[in-house]
């Protein structure tokens with residue numbers, strides 16, 4: 502079943518709700534007191550995505566090209582893509598997710614969204630048959646690789662290595678990571694344990710292992726940026 506986000510620790514509280522037609526346009530978050538923004542009918546939203554949207558957007562503004570196609574892998578609710586496409590109108594933003602339930606929500610956001618938000622593709626990083634036959638100036642992927650088996654990290658890098666323009670195409674990877682030289686925050690340790698309890702193949706990934714997987718597909722690690730709530734933004738560039 503599609504779970505847009507499933508994290509308990511403080512900032513990670515995330516309970517998607519569907520605003521029912523004609524009943525409530527404001528999803529009611531559970532386990533948190535802060536408000537979620539209004540969603541179009543049938544569109545899901547998550548308080549976590551509402552919180553991290555602005556810090557992520559700041560990084561995107563600084564590093565994404567002004568124009569060109571961008572692929573979002575694991576779009577989830579679609580809330581991110583709708584906001585980023587609206588804020589960055591020179592980009593053509595193509596969301597994707599293998600979950601039909603997620604794609605329904607993404608499409609609901611798209612129907613109410615800007616014209617540069619493109620139809621949602623059914624991209625599963627583990628299934629090459631679903632990969633787009635197109636090139637993109639950038640790929641954005643948030644909160645996927647720890648909620649998928651380890652093979653998904655290598656598969657993501659293979660996909661990105663194939664679809665990014667070279668040289669200079671950008672991969673923006675967001676989420677919580679383990680780092681050898683940084684003490685893991687208690688909230689991340691608890692989240693990792695929670696994930697592994699739900700599926701032994703899930704869990705926070707080691708940053709350096711992710712960087713090594715990227716290198717195998719011609720993607721050079723260029724930036725580590727600390728983000729709120731013990732998350733990281735990792736940037737990679739495709740080399741020639």
Ligand SMILES: C[S@@+](CC[C@H](N)C(=O)[O-])C[C@H]1O[C@@H](n2cnc3c(N)ncnc32)[C@H](O)[C@@H]1O
Nearest residue numbers: 505506575576577600625626627643644645649
């Ligand atoms: C926690 S949600 C993240 C959603 C959104 N990116 C965010 O940060 O709010 C994880 C998403 O990863 C997607 N996902 C899981 N396995 C995947 C795979 N093999 N390929 C692509 N996406 C996958 C799920 O369908 C889900 O929408």
